[in-house]
Amino acid sequence: MKADGLTIKELTEAVGGGITPRMVRHYHQLGLLPQPMRSHSNYRLYTETDVIRLQRIVALKQQGFQLNHIRQILEVEPPNNPNTNLMLQLQQQYRAVIQQISQLRQTASALEGLLGRDRDxxxxxxxxxxxxxxxxxxxxxxxxxxxxxxxxxxxxxxxxPEDFHESLKHVLPDLSARSEIEQDLISQLVLACGDVSLASFVKLSQQAIAASRDALKLGCEIIADIPTVAAALDQTRLFHLGCRIETLIDNPHVTTAVEAEQAFWQQQQWRKKLQQVKKGCIFVVGYAPSVLLSICQAIKQQQIQPALVIGMPIGFSHAPAAKRQLMRTNGAWIVVEGTIGGGLLAATALNSLVESVIEKPDCHCYLSH
Missing domain, CATH: 1.20.5 (Single alpha-helices involved in coiled-coils or other helix-helix interfaces)
Incomplete structure (x- = not known):
């Protein structure tokens, strides 16, 4: 640092980050940078403190903060320890960004639903x-x-190793209004997809947790829409609970949402099988939206009485519609709203519920059956 201070050009070169003299003058006008002292020739002269403050401004801008937010952060930060409130400010900014992502995703899901209906x-x-x-x-x-x-x-x-629970404490939105089991379920779903904004799309009916736990303790039947979903279920715990796993579209060649939709529409045997399920079963739908639509219709017509329906199929028109219909039923349900879904999410939801009922046994007795 020069004894008499840095010129505005030397300041920008010391800070880097694409800062220009014009930007520095703009920050003076906004009050982000204090007015510096002047030389005898009326040139601005900057100190080491000015360099540090401008570096902070650049760092906060790169983290996504708006200039008015940066000014507020700098006003409340202790001058001797600028990092004291940084983590708190970053957490607040992160939550605001996640909220914006959730709102945009909601809009995107609605648009996808419209676009998915019209080929043009x-x-x-x-x-x-x-x-x-x-x-x-x-x-x-x-x-x-x-x-x-x-x-x-x-x-x-x-x-x-990565501490997932520690990370989730900092990135998840406030879930204190939800029960401990719901909090764990949402955390598991976020970990399954790696997207924190998913948390705001997870919806549960009021009786979903209690109804599912009661059914699992009684050894209810678990019905997955396709084999891929069934394979992702916690077979160890389900075996010890006495829960038998059935697959609705029982065809090992069906592994995608497209194949599941076509198989369910083309072969009536799967529709008939749906209407013959036992009372008190749990459906786990992760791929075929038409399966969920048929479940909703059968519930409405009182043809079936499942204990719980986990409705998380993938799709851009049928899936959002099927989930909305499920949420209008009087039964117990868990959904991820919009077009988001998949077999892994559906299986993860059930596995989380099962985990709340029984600790994982050390043995794998189901393998011999």
């Missing part, structure tokens, strides 16, 4: 996706400076 809209959808991809590329360019931060943090990951 697929061209528009492709154009929108292309624009989103362009935005993604531009965003990555803007976040290039964060690579230095990631490099430093990534170097530490070899020192210990």
């Amino acid at each position: 809209c697929q061209i528009i959808q492709a154009e929108v996706l292309a624009q989103l991809k362009l935005i993604e590329v531009e965003t990555k360019v803007g976040l290039g400076e964060l690579e230095k931060l990631w490099s430093g943090l990534d170097a530490q990951i070899h020192a210990h």
Whole structure:
């Protein structure tokens, strides 16, 4: 640091991060940077404190903070320890971002439902996706400076295994209004897909937890829509509970949502099988939206009386509609709203409930059966 201070150009060179003299003058106007002292020639002269403060502004901008938020952060930070409130501010910003993602996802799911009904809209959808991809590329360019931060943090990951519960405490939204079992279920679903914004899309009927636990303790039948979902269920615990696993579309060649839909529509045997399920069973639907639609219709017509329906099929028109119909039934249900879903999420939901009923036994007796 020069004894008489740095010029505005020298300041920007010391800070880096793409900062220009024009941006510095703008930060002065906004009150983010205090006005510096002047030389005899009326040039701005900056100190080490100014360098540190501008570095903080750059770092917070790269984390996604708006300039007005940055000013508020700098106002409340103790000058001798600028990192005291940083984690709290980052957590608040993170929660705000996740809330925005959830709102955007809700809108996207609604648009997907409309686009999925009309083939002519697929061209528009492709154009929108292309624009989103362009935005993604531009965003990555803007976040290039964060690579230095990631490099430093990534170097530490070899020192210990990841503590998932510790991470979830910082990233999950406030779930204190939900029961402990619901909190665990949502945490498991987030871990299954790696997307924290999923938490706001998980919906449970009022009686879902109690009804499912009672049914599991009685050794109820578990019915998955396709073999892929059945294979992901916690067979060890279910065996010890006396719960038998059945597959509705019992065809090992059916492994995707597309195949499941076609099989259910083309072969009446699966529809007839659906109407013959035992009272008090639990449905786990992760792929075929038409299966969930048929379940809702059968419940409405009082043809079946399941203890619980886990409805998480994938789809862009039928799936959101099927989930809405399920949520309008009087039974017990668990859904992930919108187009989001999948066999892993559906199986994870049931496994979480099963885990709340019985500890995992050490033996694997089911393997001999």
